[in-house]
Structure formats: structure tokens, C-alpha cells
Amino acid sequence: MHVYDTVISGGCLILPGGLAHADLALDGPSIAAIGHGLAGTRTIDAGGCYVLPGGVDPHVHLQLALGGLVSTDSFASGTIAAACGGTTTVVDFADPQPGQSLADALAVRRSEADGQVAVDYGLHMTIPTWHAQTPERLAEVPALVDAGCATFKLYQAYARMELDDVALYRAMAAVAQAGGRVVLHSETGPLLEHLRGQAVAAGHIGAIWHERTRPARLEATAIHRAAEIAHLAGCPVHIFHVGCAEGVAEIVAARARGIDITGESCPHYLLLTADEQLGGVDGNLYICAPPLRAAEDQSALWRALAANGLDLISTDHCPWTRSEKSQHSFAQVPGGVPGIEARLSLIHHFGVNRGHISLPRWVELCATAPARRMGLARKGALLPGYDGDVVIFDPQRQKTISPDTLHEAADWTPFAGLAVTGWPRTVLLRGQVIVENEKYVGAPGDGRFIRRGGKRQA
Numbered sequence: 001m002h003v004y005d006t007v008i009s010g011g012c013l014i015l016p017g018g019l020a021h022a023d024l025a026l027d028g029p030s031i032a033a034i035g036h037g038l039a040g041t042r043t044i045d046a047g048g049c050y051v052l053p054g055g056v057d058p059h060v061h062l063q064l065a066l067g068g069l070v071s072t073d074s075f076a077s078g079t080i081a082a083a084c085g086g087t088t089t090v091v092d093f094a095d096p097q098p099g100q101s102l103a104d105a106l107a108v109r110r111s112e113a114d115g116q117v118a119v120d121y122g123l124h125m126t127i128p129t130w131h132a133q134t135p136e137r138l139a140e141v142p143a144l145v146d147a148g149c150a151t152f153k154l155y156q157a158y159a160r161m162e163l164d165d166v167a168l169y170r171a172m173a174a175v176a177q178a179g180g181r182v183v184l185h186s187e188t189g190p191l192l193e194h195l196r197g198q199a200v201a202a203g204h205i206g207a208i209w210h211e212r213t214r215p216a217r218l219e220a221t222a223i224h225r226a227a228e229i230a231h232l233a234g235c236p237v238h239i240f241h242v243g244c245a246e247g248v249a250e251i252v253a254a255r256a257r258g259i260d261i262t263g264e265s266c267p268h269y270l271l272l273t274a275d276e277q278l279g280g281v282d283g284n285l286y287i288c289a290p291p292l293r294a295a296e297d298q299s300a301l302w303r304a305l306a307a308n309g310l311d312l313i314s315t316d317h318c319p320w321t322r323s324e325k326s327q328h329s330f331a332q333v334p335g336g337v338p339g340i341e342a343r344l345s346l347i348h349h350f351g352v353n354r355g356h357i358s359l360p361r362w363v364e365l366c367a368t369a370p371a372r373r374m375g376l377a378r379k380g381a382l383l384p385g386y387d388g389d390v391v392i393f394d395p396q397r398q399k400t401i402s403p404d405t406l407h408e409a410a411d412w413t414p415f416a417g418l419a420v421t422g423w424p425r426t427v428l429l430r431g432q433v434i435v436e437n438e439k440y441v442g443a444p445g446d447g448r449f450i451r452r453g454g455k456r457q458a
């Protein structure tokens with residue numbers, strides 16, 4: 001009888017086809033077998049727990065340089081937080097500067113992450129305004145796909161990044177031709193800048209004006225336009241951070257028209273609202289773009305997540321400290337909120353325990369679908385041959401979320417005070433235990449850059 005390196009026994013496996021009470025065996029870095037009575041050199045008891053694939057967070061911003069600031073979590077601290085929350089792969093970004101080649105931007109960003117990361121990672125390549133208008137830069141796209149960087153981030157907002165429709169089309173066509181995919185920040189940027197300027201000039205500087213100057217319907221029209229441009233260019237497109245009912249409706253309608261489009265939401269859109277958070281005393285903390293919306297939007301998001309209207313859940317983790325967030329006007333606040341650690345538990349508690357989604361759908365949204373859409377061929381499912389990234393999740397563990405107990409570096413969390421039932425107990429990365437009984441036991445550099453394939457390789 002074969003003796004496997006590790007056998008995780010007695011748990012309830014969450015498999016692509018449903019639940020199974022069985023043992024999961026790993027050999028070396030990979031999942032080797034699923035069965036009963038399997039023997040291992042090491043046995044991990046998962047009695048009373050769910051056993052699921054490591055979470056895949058396809059949208060995080062670690063040590064992001066922005067306007068003289070750097071986002072609060074380093075590659076080290078952010079990925080330790082991810083690991084402790086049951087996420088074993090993250091996808092961050094490489095942002096080329098004017099005049100810098102895409103290959104150089106990738107090498108520079110990898111040099112910041114390699115040797116630091118506690119979990120595996122990939123990088124989306126940003127195509128900023130100055131690159132989208134430069135044919136030589138777009139000619140580099142196929143080489144990036146070959147280097148395992150098959151997803152390209154485009155923006156329809158932010159003065160220095162936003163692409164007009166022609167630039168969007170040209171960039172999408174270049175990505176499509178190389179077999180890559182586009183991930184998109186979709187808002188009607190130039191008009192939002194105008195509305196924001198008007199509000200500030202009229203003395204409306206409170207955080208709630210962040211939402212009032214970014215109307216949901218303008219988010220939806222941007223998605224509508226981008227979907228049609230992507231279709232024209234033959235390019236698969238993934239819409240980042242969808243927070244409003246209007247955005248969901250556009251994605252569903254575009255898919256019904258035969259467009260290759262997916263969408264994600266994030267825990268903060270599902271659990272927080274503009275009125276309560278942006279309108280509260282610490283409003284500036286909750287500024288992110290697109291903004292938090294209303295309770296009715298949350299219902300629409302949950303319905304879409306349950307019924308395939310939306311495809312996956314990321315965090316858009318982009319933390320800043322309380323003092324960095326404390327600015328005179330909402331227009332000066334660096335955008336983004338932390339969230340990399342509690343994603344699995346929040347979605348388990350508020351999604352599964354509250355009856356919005358099933359257990360298999362939870363795993364699909366947080367692991368399987370992001371892996372598939374982002375070209376991570378061996379991640380996101382408990383299947384023989386896949387990477388041995390495994391979470392043993394205790395569905396009875398009760399926790400109240402607090403910045404003091406999270407491993408995230410920021411001195412606050414938007415989810416402080418929320419009580420959840422269910423938390424990861426033990427986490428394996430490619431066969432190695434990196435979190436044991438909620439304690440991080442890995443080392444910097446355990447994680448690796450993962451080459452992600454485009455359509456040609458898939």
C-alpha cells in the first residue's frame with residue numbers, strides 16, 4: 001500500500017462536484033489522491049472541518065506606490081495575512097512608468113515580491129495611457145503572455161491611467177491577438193472628475209460626496225461600453241470590483257449578447273453601505289472606487305453571486321493607515337480598504353451561514369473561478385495533480401474581527417466588530433503546512449511567482 005507524504009483525514013471535502021467525506025492525500029507539492037483509509041507519513045486530523053482548496057484572490061495591491069505613499073501591507077505582511085485567512089494565491093499588479101518597457105516593469109515588480117511572499121502570486125500588467133498610445137509598447141504584449149503574465153489591467157478612470165474608447169480598443173485588440181485577457185476598472189472617469197470638482201468647489205467635502213459624485217448609472221454605462229469594445233476586439237474581459245445593481249445588470253445583459261465577460265465583487269460591497277460608512281464619523285476610511293453603495297445593491301450582488309450573474313469574489317485589498325486616510329476633503333483621500341485576510345470567513349459567514357450561497361458555490365467564488373479566469377491551471381480545486389494548496393476550515397470557530405487579531409498591517413479594518421462563525425485552522429501551500437492551528441508557521445519566500453497561461457496555452 002502506498003504511503004503518501006500527508007493525509008488529511010476525517011474532514012468534509014468540498015470538491016467541484018459537491019461534498020464528500022473522504023481522505024485527501026498529498027505527495028510532494030501536489031494533491032495525489034482522494035479516497036478512504038489512505039495512509040500517510042503525516043496525518044492531519046480534519047474531523048468536524050471542511051477541507052477546501054486554498055483561496056485565490058485575483059485582485060490585491062501590496063506595497064502599492066501612489067502619490068508619494070506606499071500601501072500599508074508589504075508583500076511579506078500582506079501574504080502572511082492572506083495565508084492566515086486561507087488564501088494561498090494572490091494576483092497583484094506591475095505598473096510600468098512612462099518610458100519603461102513591460103518586461104522591465106515585470107522584472108522590477110518580481111524583484112520586490114520574490115523571496116518575500118508567504119503564498120504564491122501572479123501579476124497583472126497595467127497598460128497605462130502612455131503605453132496604450134504607443135505601438136512599440138503594445139507590441140510587447142505577446143512576450144508578456146509568454147512570460148506567464150497573461151492578464152492586462154486597463155482603466156476607464158483616474159486621470160493618469162484612463163483610456164478613451166480608441167485606446168481601449170487598441171489595447172484590447174493587442175491583448176486578444178496575443179491570447180491574453182483584460183481585467184478592467186470600469187467607471188466613466190472624465191465625467192466623475194468633473195462632478196467631483198464641482199462638489200468640492202461648492203464646499204461639499206464630506207466622505208458621502210465620494211459616492212454622490214460617482215453615480216452607479218455611470219459605472220454601468222462604462223461597463224456597457226467596455227463590453228462592446230471588448231467584443232469588437234475579440235478580447236475576454238473581467239470587470240473588477242462590481243458594487244452596484246446597475247453594474248451587475250450590464251454584465252448579465254452583455255453575457256446574454258454573447259460577450260465573453262465576467263465580473264467580481266468584494267466583501268466590502270457586500271457588507272458595508274455608503275450611508276452607514278461614508279456617512280459615518282470615520283467616513284474617509286471607507287473611500288474606495290467604485291464607492292460603497294446601498295442595501296438594495298447588496299441584495300442584488302448576493303443574488304448575482306448565487307446565480308452566476310457574478311463569477312467570483314476578490315478583496316481589492318489596498319490598505320492605508322488611519323492617518324493617511326485622514327484628509328481635509330474626500331477628494332484627497334487615497335482610495336482603497338484592507339480585506340485580504342477575512343475574505344473566506346466573511347463570505348462563509350454572511351454568504352453560506354445566512355443562506356445566500358451554498359458551500360460548493362462559496363469555494364467556487366473564492367478559489368475555483370478566480371483560478372480558472374486568471375489562468376492558474378493547477379490552483380483552485382481539490383483534484384489529483386493540482387497543487388497541494390489546502391485549507392482546513394473549522395465551521396464552528398467563532399471570532400470577532402478586530403485589527404488586533406488580524407495579521408494585516410493597517411491599524412484599522414472595515415470589518416471590525418463583525419462576529420463570524422467559521423475560520424481557517426490549518427493551511428497548506430504546495431504540500432507544506434504554513435498555518436497550523438491558526439498560527440503562521442511558514443517563512444518568507446515560501447510563495448512563488450506562478451506563470452499564468454493565456455487562451456493559447458489553456
Ligand SMILES: [Zn+2]
Pocket residue numbers: 059061316318
Ligand atoms: Zn484594485
